[in-house]
Amino acid sequence: MTRRFGPVTANDDVDLDVHVGEVHALLGENGAGKSTLMNIVFGSVAPDAGTLEVDGEPVGWPTTRQAIERGICMVHQHLMLVPTLTVAENVLLSVMWTENGRRMSLAEASRRVTEIGERHGLPLDTSALVDDLSIGEKLRLEVVRSLLQGEIRGGLRVLILDEPTALLTRQEIERLFTILRNLAADGTAVVIITHKLNEVMEVSDRVTILRDARRVRTVPTSSTSPQELGTLMVGRELRPRRVVHSTPSGPPVLDVLGVTVADHHRVVVDDVSLSVRAGEIVGVAGVAGSGQDVLAECITGLRRSTSGAIILSGRDVTRVDRRDLIENDVAHVPEDRKVDGLVGSASLRHNFILGLHRWDEFQRRGWMRGRAIDQHAARLSGEFEIRTRGIDQPAQTLSGGNQQRVLLGRELHKAASLIVACGPTRGLDIAGTEYVWNRLVEQRDRGAAILLVSLDLDELLALSDRLIVMQGGRLVGELPAGEADPERLGLMMGGSAPVAVAS
Amino acid sequence: MTTGAQVPVPPTTASSDWRRRALAAVSDAGLRSRVLAVVLALVTAVPVVLAAGSDPFEVYRAMLDGSFGSTLAFADVLNRADTFILLGLGIAISIRSGFFNVGAEGQLWLGALGAAVMALHMPGPSWFVLVAALVLGFVFGALWSGLVALLKIAFGVDELISSLMLNYVAILLIGYLTFGPMKAYRAGQTETFEDVELPSIFGNRLHAGFLLSLVAVVCIWLLLSRTRLGYEIRTLGASADAARYAGIHVNGVVMRVALIGGGLCGLAGANAVLGVQHVLLSEFSPGWGYTAIAVALLGGLGPVGVLLAAILFAALEVGATNMQFTAGVPASLGSLVEGLVLVFFLFSIPLTLSRVRAFLRRGPGSAPTVAGETD
Ligand SMILES: Nc1ncnc2c1ncn2[C@@H]1O[C@H](COP(=O)(O)OP(=O)(O)OP(=O)(O)O)[C@@H](O)[C@H]1O
Ligand SMILES: [Mg+2]
Numbered sequence: 001m002t003r004r005f006g007p008v009t010a011n012d013d014v015d016l017d018v019h020v021g022e023v024h025a026l027l028g029e030n031g032a033g034k035s036t037l038m039n040i041v042f043g044s045v046a047p048d049a050g051t052l053e054v055d056g057e058p059v060g061w062p063t064t065r066q067a068i069e070r071g072i073c074m075v076h077q078h079l080m081l082v083p084t085l086t087v088a089e090n091v092l093l094s095v096m097w098t099e100n101g102r103r104m105s106l107a108e109a110s111r112r113v114t115e116i117g118e119r120h121g122l123p124l125d126t127s128a129l130v131d132d133l134s135i136g137e138k139l140r141l142e143v144v145r146s147l148l149q150g151e152i153r154g155g156l157r158v159l160i161l162d163e164p165t166a167l168l169t170r171q172e173i174e175r176l177f178t179i180l181r182n183l184a185a186d187g188t189a190v191v192i193i194t195h196k197l198n199e200v201m202e203v204s205d206r207v208t209i210l211r212d213a214r215r216v217r218t219v220p221t222s223s224t225s226p227q228e229l230g231t232l233m234v235g236r237e238l239r240p241r242r243v244v245h246s247t248p249s250g251p252p253v254l255d256v257l258g259v260t261v262a263d264h265h266r267v268v269v270d271d272v273s274l275s276v277r278a279g280e281i282v283g284v285a286g287v288a289g290s291g292q293d294v295l296a297e298c299i300t301g302l303r304r305s306t307s308g309a310i311i312l313s314g315r316d317v318t319r320v321d322r323r324d325l326i327e328n329d330v331a332h333v334p335e336d337r338k339v340d341g342l343v344g345s346a347s348l349r350h351n352f353i354l355g356l357h358r359w360d361e362f363q364r365r366g367w368m369r370g371r372a373i374d375q376h377a378a379r380l381s382g383e384f385e386i387r388t389r390g391i392d393q394p395a396q397t398l399s400g401g402n403q404q405r406v407l408l409g410r411e412l413h414k415a416a417s418l419i420v421a422c423g424p425t426r427g428l429d430i431a432g433t434e435y436v437w438n439r440l441v442e443q444r445d446r447g448a449a450i451l452l453v454s455l456d457l458d459e460l461l462a463l464s465d466r467l468i469v470m471q472g473g474r475l476v477g478e479l480p481a482g483e484a485d486p487e488r489l490g491l492m493m494g495g496s497a498p499v500a501v502a503s
Numbered sequence: 504m505t506t507g508a509q510v511p512v513p514p515t516t517a518s519s520d521w522r523r524r525a526l527a528a529v530s531d532a533g534l535r536s537r538v539l540a541v542v543l544a545l546v547t548a549v550p551v552v553l554a555a556g557s558d559p560f561e562v563y564r565a566m567l568d569g570s571f572g573s574t575l576a577f578a579d580v581l582n583r584a585d586t587f588i589l590l591g592l593g594i595a596i597s598i599r600s601g602f603f604n605v606g607a608e609g610q611l612w613l614g615a616l617g618a619a620v621m622a623l624h625m626p627g628p629s630w631f632v633l634v635a636a637l638v639l640g641f642v643f644g645a646l647w648s649g650l651v652a653l654l655k656i657a658f659g660v661d662e663l664i665s666s667l668m669l670n671y672v673a674i675l676l677i678g679y680l681t682f683g684p685m686k687a688y689r690a691g692q693t694e695t696f697e698d699v700e701l702p703s704i705f706g707n708r709l710h711a712g713f714l715l716s717l718v719a720v721v722c723i724w725l726l727l728s729r730t731r732l733g734y735e736i737r738t739l740g741a742s743a744d745a746a747r748y749a750g751i752h753v754n755g756v757v758m759r760v761a762l763i764g765g766g767l768c769g770l771a772g773a774n775a776v777l778g779v780q781h782v783l784l785s786e787f788s789p790g791w792g793y794t795a796i797a798v799a800l801l802g803g804l805g806p807v808g809v810l811l812a813a814i815l816f817a818a819l820e821v822g823a824t825n826m827q828f829t830a831g832v833p834a835s836l837g838s839l840v841e842g843l844v845l846v847f848f849l850f851s852i853p854l855t856l857s858r859v860r861a862f863l864r865r866g867p868g869s870a871p872t873v874a875g876e877t878d
Pocket of ligand 1 (some may be wrong): 005006007028031033034035036077093150349388399400402427428
């Protein structure tokens with residue numbers, strides 16, 4: 001397959017074969033062309049050259065509908081759901097007909113979703129609005145939808161998942177992997193894209209590595225090692241990083257005092273108090289939807305708490321306008337970059353100053369300073385090694401990881417006293433993750449207070465000087481870096497461990 | 504995003520999302536689809552002309568002669584275009600911010616009313632009255648659309664509905680005034696105000712309204728592309744969530760856009776009564792405010808595009824009038840073509856070139872959806 005986007009070649013004569021009954025991992029740096037390749041298979045991107053065969057039969061360039069009819073389903077990197085519809089309605093949108101050509105009813109869609117959910121351990125509330133689901137639940141919905149589509153077409157032939165694990169906690173990932181292996185055993189070919197080498201080792205039977213739009217190699221997983229994969233992917237050897245934890249003695253920058261948030265009369269954050277000192281990274285662990293994202297929204301002024309106070313550097317900011325916060329004191333890497341942090345249709349130039357656009361550097365008396373903005377955008381593109389054809393490129397045409405880099409570049413540029421980072425390395429490749437981690441540690445050493453909200457325990461353990469655990473909107477425990485390990489955290493997140501002593 | 508204890512925002516963000524996307528498609532569509540739409544519209548009108556028993560070549564020649572055929576004709580076109588330009592700009596800037604105001608018609612009528620009130624009652628030298636009339640026209644239009652914004656901000660009323668309703672209120676209000684308190688010797692119109700007139704320029708061919716609309720084009724272009732407010736408008740128009748994330752005061756931007764956009768539509772009304780009609784009639788506008796929505800869309804919601812689209816529509820109307828005289832086909836053919844242009848344009852948006860190619864290669868149903876977004 002070959003596909004070009006203007007001057008950019010996303011896939012350059014890439015071959016890939018996926019066998020029945022295997023889990024095939026697709027590995028590569030940000031912008032290597034993984035999503036493009038899978039979109040071609042799924043029929044949502046047309047290749048410039050190449051052929052596609054299913055069961056040995058050439059299929060030309062399919063459309064997404066033909067792909068689904070052939071039992072090829074895809075869970076995209078950015079989920080494709082209608083937020084204002086319910087779970088069942090979303091399924092109905094893409095599964096209009098039943099096996100025997102009858103129109104599917106909402107009740108039936110709902111029933112079958114529940115049924116598949118039970119069979120595979122993917123429970124879903126079919127009448128919930130998608131907007132109200134956590135990201136993990138949305139992913140679950142996409143998987144169930146694919147399964148149902150497959151079921152109706154008489155069997156799921158190929159299931160493609162584009163970076164699904166970026167959204168999930170450890171337990172959820174393990175559950176997903178079990179499902180994938182079961183599917184493979186039942187005769188589905190599974191393709192999974194991920195940046196985490198340990199996940200590749202864990203779940204896949206074979207791995208294909210892409211680099212700079214070309215295929216480097218396909219190898220059986222059992223005959224390779226994470227080190228070798230890393231080297232193949234990046235083109236050089238990766239050194240494991242070590243973060244030195246700090247024991248800060250600086251003054252508290254952020255104090256959260258008894259914050260409670262009620263949403264539709266449901267308490268989503270329940271009397272949470274915490275504090276983050278200058279020069280400290282505090283990690284927030286918890287399964288998706290434990291209230292950590294809502295708490296982050298409160299701290300950054302996107303949402304008002306129902307009660308409680310938030311103190312930033314000695315100033316009560318509970319009711320302060322978000323503009324005041326983000327312009328100077330607070331950097332915010334939001335959970336869902338596609339919704340909040342970036343304007344997809346706008347250029348990089350536009351996105352690099354989003355939220356900073358009132359800085360004197362970028363405007364004077366209401367007039368934007370084009371030259372300064374361009375320089376700023378060009379500099380950050382370079383600094384964060386963003387693969388782009390220029391600062392005019394619309395953000396949504398960047399690869400997922402590169403979009404994340406735009407967001408991080410802008411937020412870390414602020415030199416804020418508080419950084420609230422939600423899943424900052426979501427979708428980043430190994431080198432990118434390492435780079436961001438280093439930048440966060442650098443910011444910490446500079447004296448920033450960092451609140452790190454992440455579902456990725458490895459990330460939390462690597463970076464946090466102190467960890468707090470949330471469950472069901474409540475703060476259920478606190479651990480210094482030295483005492484935390486994945487098992488213990490996992491148990492606390494699930495609410496089945498004795499509550500640890502707050503330090 | 505769930506609602507609840509969060510900072511109050513206009514509650515329509517989710518429901519207007521699809522509108523935003525549709526309009527992004529409109530503004531991204533290339534020049535090719537616009538030209539294609541015009542050509543297809545002219546071709547599709549041919550059977551109608553034939554059915555009316557006329558020769559299409561002759562008809563289109565007459566149309567062309569009557570619009571671009573001579574300096575005089577072209578000056579007529581430009582004089583007609585100014586209303587569409589001002590209205591189109593007012594609509595474009597509103598829509599660009601995600602404020603789906605279809606109240607241009609009402610704002611136009613109110614602007615005309617404001618200008619008429621000043622022209623009839625303001626003492627002083629005529630240049631002064633003229634300026635005051637233009638200003639009051641702007642202000643009336645701005646307030647009319649400001650009311651829509653206020654309803655949206657304070658009560659979450661969908662602007663699409665309230666602005667449309669207010670159009671009827673405006674028209675009926677002026678009907679009442681011209682048949683009642685402001686009635687002249689004849690019912691349905693006010694006294695005339697011949698002496699308060701927009702000056703002519705370029706040897707009396709053009710009246711200053713066209714110049715005024717050109718100035719507005721430049722101002723809106725500067726506003727959108729060079730100012731902080733323009734940045735905020737574009738951000739809000741693309742994504743309400745991103746605007747909130749960026750700390751933009753969404754309600755403030757909506758209100759300012761409503762005032763500016765409504766003001767421009769009001770100015771269009773003032774310009775029309777002061778430049779051409781010199782009287783306020785109960786049948787002041789044949790629906791220019793609606794036609795101008797088509798102008799704004801065809802113009803891709805950008806100032807320069809609006810200028811060109813407005814000239815095209817004005818040429819169709821002026822040309823059609825000429826055609827009626829020379830070829831004997833009703834001038835409503837012009838409106839027919841206008842409508843067809845819009846229909847074809849909207850249809851042509853999803854018809855990207857690659858789809859057309861795929862279609863030609865393999866027949867219908869097999870064209871790949873070219874993903875607008877990557878993952
Ligand atoms: N619609 C598009 N327009 C322009 N360029 C595009 C488009 N889609 C993809 N590209 C470019 O193609 C290249 C490959 O993108 P792709 O999304 O396949 O990368 P990826 O391997 O999935 O990366 P990531 O790990 O960051 O998701 C990138 O440089 C990207 O900018
Ligand atoms: Mg990708």
